Amino acid sequence: MLETLSNILHLIFSESFILTVVTASTPLLLASSGELVVERSGVLNLGVEGMMIVGAACGFAGTYWSGSTLVGALCGMLAGAMLSAIFGILTLGLAVNQVATGLALTIFGVGLSGLIGAQFVGERIVPAAHLYLPALTSIPGIGRIVFGEDPFVYVSIALIIGIWLFLYRTRAGLVLRAVGDNHASAHALGYPVLRLRMLAVLFGGACAGLAGAYLPLAYTPFFIPGMTSGRGWIALALVVFASWRPGRLVIGAYLFGAVSILGLALQPLQLGIPQQVMNMLPYLATVVVLVLISRARGTAGSAAPASLGMVFVPDR
Amino acid sequence: MKKWNVVAIGAVLALATATFGASYAADKLKVGFIYVGPIGDLGWSYQHDLGRKAMEKALAGKVETTYLENVPEGADAERSIEQLVRAGNKLIFTTSFGFMDATLKVANKYPNVFFEHATGFKRAKNMSTYAARFYEGRYIQGQIAGKMTKSNIIGYIVSFPIPEVISNINATMLGAQSVNPKVKFKIIWVNSWFDPGKEADAAKTLIDQGADILTQHTDSPAATQVAEQRGVHSFGESSDMIKFGPHAQLTADTDYWGGYYTKRAEDVLDGKWKSEDTWGGLDSGMVVMAPYTNMPDDVKKMAMDTEAAIKSGSLHPFKCPITDQDGKTVECKGGSHLDPGQILSMNWYVKGIDDKIPGK
DSSP: OHHHHHHHHHHHTSHHHHHHHHHHHHHHHHHHHHHHHHHHTTOOOTTHHHHHHHHHHHHHHHHHHHOOHHHHHHHHHHHHHHHHHHHHIIIIISOOOHHHHHHHHHHHHHHHHHHHHGGGTTOOOOOOOOOOOHHHHTSTTTHHHHHSSOHHHHHHHHHHHHHHHHHHHSHHHHHHHHHHHOHHHHHHTTOOHHHHHHHHHHHHHHHHHHHHHHIIIIISSSOOTTTTTTHHHHHHHHHHHTTTOHHHHHHHHHHHHHHHHHHHHHGGGOOSOOHHHHHHHHHHHHHHHHHHHHHHTGGGOOOOOTTTTOOOOOOO | OHHHHHHHHHHHHHHHHHHHHHOOOSSOEEEEEEOSSOTTSSSHHHHHHHHHHHHHHHTTTTEEEEEEOSOOSSHHHHHHHHHHHHTTOSEEEEOSGGGHHHHHHHHHHOTTSEEEEETOOOOBTTEEEEEEOHHHHHHHHHHHHHHHOSSSEEEEEEOOOOHHHHHHHHHHHHHHHHHOTTOEEEEEEOSOSOOHHHHHHHHHHHHHTTOSEEEEESSSTHHHHHHHHHTOEEEEEESOOGGGOTTTEEEEEEEOOHHHHHHHHHHHHTTOOOOOEEEEOGGGTSEEEOOOOSSOHHHHHHHHHHHHHHHHTSOOTTBSOOBBTTSOBOOOTTSSBOOHHHHHTOOSOBTTOOOOOTTO
């Protein structure tokens, strides 16, 4: 028993385990960060999976043609933003139902990415380079984890810190939250509700596109239709479970990644835990931990935007 | 949300039906295919689609084919199969184990349409089954792995505990044990046929736990690519994945369905189609080994000799006596080897596999 426990601890704190967890968590964090901003502005975009998969196809295309990871990442972001622009025009400009439009966006995105990506199936690219700082990266134990990741990992961390600063430390962030909580009042105060929401939607699209591009550029360096395998939906769920708070989102994304990899890593140890339990563990653990955090914070728990998903048509 | 979901799917369906319904061809036999993954998965569904194309080429002018890709297994499959029936397809191939009950249901409903279900065991008057004896290739892979491993740990990434997957694990183990009694397997169930990210995670985890040969029963080339990056060896699955692992791939157990699909369509055209069970192996060309690469000549020779022996029938991967995981000798229903029924319904591990079948 004690030996098993020490084996598990040894596994969890091994460099290779943590590296795998970081890779698995990064696309979730990138996509859910963008969606968090979108939802804080009061818009529910269920099309994350669709924007991600188009980002994956376009990201691969960009890197394939240019040979540069940066160009690929930018192509992915642009593609995600363009797809989200369609969503924005429909839901904000024409006041179409957000849930239906978001779902349609996912169905559309899956098809579109297959079309764009068909010519790249079976092609190879050079995967994203990892950071290498001679003195630091070679520190045993933590060197590669802290100083040896691919650029997307650092971007995802910078992004969520930036989002936190923006939402809670800037005036623009305060306005964005106000728009999400009560669009009528924000409008009455003279804030451009629809324009702010459109910007948030475009930002969310770019993040989802970047998250999608991460898959073929760094995670598994090839393009295959359907390669997001539902990660967009998990990103959506994470935003809700993190009760729309950036800090909890980081915990949620990494916890989900860690427990999924743990579920795989424990299987060969033959602990007698049914494998089906292992497979549901990431979902269960994430929900339980985030609910506990919310409870511990009392009423300050959720930051659910009050106007989330509601159509806003300014009266002129 | 639910309601809108239904509306959205309904709209897509209506559109799809309209598109299919619009194309009429007087005398051509319409043949439909249902794939579980995308045709670009470079694995299982990709190979079936190659088969479809081969049939279309061989019977040019006589057949017209349609396919639906990414069809989820389970209840939803029924709707997709019926959609193909309504679009006028007279011969329908459903190409994954999980489509079995849905295919049978639709087959009972439309007695004038012929159905072909891959890798299952339920048949009807108008429903045949077909499968390839992948385990023959797996046995060869096991032997190669047994010779090539230095750590004596083989990593095995698997999807779902269906008989085909289990019999393939067993065949690999029997092959490995025939040349190296010290071989151990580390098995990870990823609960998906196709999730490149998760397959890559599993591959990394297995290498971290000491595996120096990877094999898989999932459909993407992710594991082969991880093996290439980390400098270990791997086997491709369903398709030749050498492009993703030029230094890693040892061989691949690939499927060629074109010959079978062409023959079955011809049978319908000639009015000779009848319900039967087809199980083709290396000898029939339904299972083909990708070139043996990245191994010393003696291992390559051994693999080729084994392949020839299986083809000629002098070697059967499940030759008796076989001992199961608990040390009991398995009843030998096929004389000198297990009979097809035992292999097709296999739900036990052979001796030496240190894993528990999920759900057992």
